[in-house]
Each structure stands twice: as structure tokens, then as C-alpha cells.
Amino acid sequence: MDRISALRNVEDALADFEAGDASLGDVEDRVLGVLRTYATEFEDGDLSAYRAIGDPRVEGIVVVADTEAAARERVAARVDASPEFRVEPAD
Known part of the structure; x- marks a missing residue:
């Protein structure tokens, strides 16, 4: 996963949170997953x-x-x- 993809995925998670479509825990899990994927594919x-x-x-x-x-x-x-x-x- 490149940096732009990682940022887009984090942005999507935040947008879902702001729209009420995701809980804080869901967003935390998604962002952690993005960071782990980004780090291990770096x-x-x-x-x-x-x-x-x-x-x-x-x-x-x-x-x-x-x-x-x-x-x-x-x-x-x-x-x-x-x-x-x-x-x-x-x-």
C-alpha cells in the first residue's frame, strides 16, 4: 500500500465516522489496519x-x-x- 492509498483509507474511515456510519472503535480498527498494512508493505x-x-x-x-x-x-x-x-x- 502506498502513502496515498493509506491516506485515502484513513480519510474514508474518518468520513464514515463523521457520517455516523462507523463507531469510534470501528474507525480505530480500520486506521490501525491501514497503518499495519502500510508499515509491513513499506x-x-x-x-x-x-x-x-x-x-x-x-x-x-x-x-x-x-x-x-x-x-x-x-x-x-x-x-x-x-x-x-x-x-x-x-x-
Whole structure:
């Protein structure tokens, strides 16, 4: 999913909420789904999405980086710690 498609899907979810056709919970689920799809399909030249696995503090965090090592650094910086974890491509 490209950025424009993601934004359109979020806009559609918000429009449904404003029209009363969707509850807040429905919109949250739709937007979360859009973000997860966008993140896991992200490919921009040398950048790829990586998902953290292992320590509960980082489990499921998805970051975009050019290397696995850079992805580990970004995840560790998000939790301001050095937990034991690994990253793998988020596809």
C-alpha cells in the first residue's frame, strides 16, 4: 500500500465516522489496519520495515531502516533500554 492509498483509507474511515456510519472503535480498527498494512508493505529504495521480537518491551514494534543493525538501534532507542531482542523483516 502506498502513502496515498493509506491516506485515502484513513480519510474514508474518518468520513464514515463523521457520517455516523462507523463507531469510534470501528474507525480505530480500520486506521490501525491501514497503518499495519502500510508499515509491513513499506519499501522505499534502501529502506525496509523491521519488526522487533523478543522482550515484551519491544515486541511488535515496527521501524523503518536501511539495515538490520540500524533497525535494532531504532527499536532500542524507542524504549530507552537495551533489552534482548531481534528484528526481522516485517512482511
